[in-house]
Amino acid sequence: MTTATTPDRRFCVAPMMDWTDRHCRAFHRVMTRHALLYTEMATSAAVTHGDVARLIGFDPAEHPVALQLGGSDPDELAQAARTGADLGYCEINLNVGCPSDRVQSGKFGACLMREPELVADCLQAMREKAAIPVTLKCRTGVDDQEPRDALPDLLSRVKSRGITTAVIHARKAWLKGLSPKENRSIPPLDHALVHAMKSAFPDMEIILNGGLETLESGLEAQGNLDGIMLGRAAYHTPWQLADVDGAVYGSPNPVTSPEAAVTAYLPYIAQQLDQGVRLHSITRHMLGLFHGRPGARQWRRILSENAVKDGAGIEVVMTALAATQPALASV
Numbered sequence: 001m002t003t004a005t006t007p008d009r010r011f012c013v014a015p016m017m018d019w020t021d022r023h024c025r026a027f028h029r030v031m032t033r034h035a036l037l038y039t040e041m042a043t044s045a046a047v048t049h050g051d052v053a054r055l056i057g058f059d060p061a062e063h064p065v066a067l068q069l070g071g072s073d074p075d076e077l078a079q080a081a082r083t084g085a086d087l088g089y090c091e092i093n094l095n096v097g098c099p100s101d102r103v104q105s106g107k108f109g110a111c112l113m114r115e116p117e118l119v120a121d122c123l124q125a126m127r128e129k130a131a132i133p134v135t136l137k138c139r140t141g142v143d144d145q146e147p148r149d150a151l152p153d154l155l156s157r158v159k160s161r162g163i164t165t166a167v168i169h170a171r172k173a174w175l176k177g178l179s180p181k182e183n184r185s186i187p188p189l190d191h192a193l194v195h196a197m198k199s200a201f202p203d204m205e206i207i208l209n210g211g212l213e214t215l216e217s218g219l220e221a222q223g224n225l226d227g228i229m230l231g232r233a234a235y236h237t238p239w240q241l242a243d244v245d246g247a248v249y250g251s252p253n254p255v256t257s258p259e260a261a262v263t264a265y266l267p268y269i270a271q272q273l274d275q276g277v278r279l280h281s282i283t284r285h286m287l288g289l290f291h292g293r294p295g296a297r298q299w300r301r302i303l304s305e306n307a308v309k310d311g312a313g314i315e316v317v318m319t320a321l322a323a324t325q326p327a328l329a330s331v
């Protein structure tokens with residue numbers, strides 16, 4: 001195995017199905033040059049048998065970007081990891097946290113918390129085949145597992161196979177009786193357990209995920225952990241990403257206002273429209289940009305109502321942006 005540069009994981013935006021697609025990542029990248037962005041999960045079966053460009057194609061401008069895979073067949077995962085590495089991803093992450101029925105029937109995601117040795121086999125196979133870093137994203141346990149046993153057991157097994165980074169969503173998944181959405185809010189958070197894992201495995205890189213509402217509160221919760229990962233908060237209130245480069249990486253923030261973020265993103269939108277992408281597929285990720293600011297409602301309404309229309313073009317974004325201005329002037 002060749003070694004590759006390790007991405008800087010001090011601040012990550014979580015993998016989120018249907019949300020963190022390439023348009024979303026390109027939008028987030030306008031606001032932060034340094035955050036590590038994750039793809040939505042792609043299954044190893046789809047990547048090895050499907051249309052790779054459509055499934056996991058990405059623009060180099062999104063970098064640093066990590067590919068998340070789901071699966072439980074070590075050989076297939078290894079092959080998919082290799083494909084991701086060859087495409088230019090900077091990391092491959094294995095999903096051991098998603099609780100949906102579809103995922104359970106395929107025996108991957110959170111139900112693999114019960115099969116730590118298989119997870120270790122998968123990660124080792126991926127690591128041997130892909131010449132880039134391979135990481136784990138997991139829960140603290142599932143169902144009646146005791147997290148204080150299950151989580152360190154999993155970490156020690158993957159560590160013994162050379163895996164040095166774990167992103168921990170700090171709550172259990174309850175595989176029976178809760179929807180995936182409920183599984184992101186009902187099982188209680190246990191950030192303390194994640195901190196205990198750092199003490200138990202000080203030479204592992206441990207990233208905290210789960211319930212971090214803002215960049216600021218996330219950094220407070222981080223303590224001596226190696227990084228934080230925001231999911232829903234980053235998606236719904238993306239403007240806070242514009243503080244990440246300064247607050248986390250000590251470099252200048254790339255844009256100084258939501259308006260400037262829109263302007264910086266316009267060339268990307270125009271290019272995608274030229275390629276036949278529908279405006280709504282792009283702008284749906286931008287609805288929360290003005291959250292909590294004057295003009296937020298107009299922005300959201302104009303985009304929601306008009307970007308879905310046939311032939312909607314960049315003028316819809318310009319109209320929505322202009323509608324935020326009078327409101328700004330009146331405060």
Ligand SMILES: Cc1cc2nc3c(=O)[nH]c(=O)nc-3n(C[C@H](O)[C@H](O)[C@H](O)COP(=O)(O)O)c2cc1C
Pocket residue numbers: 014015016017018019040041068095096097098137169184209210211212229230231232233
């Ligand atoms: C719409 C949605 C889709 C998600 N899809 C994935 C996924 O594909 N892979 C994954 O590991 N986690 C997935 N998650 C879980 C998030 O990555 C994250 O672990 C979870 O939302 C907790 O973080 P948060 O409280 O900051 O949102 C998803 C979450 C949401 C809201």
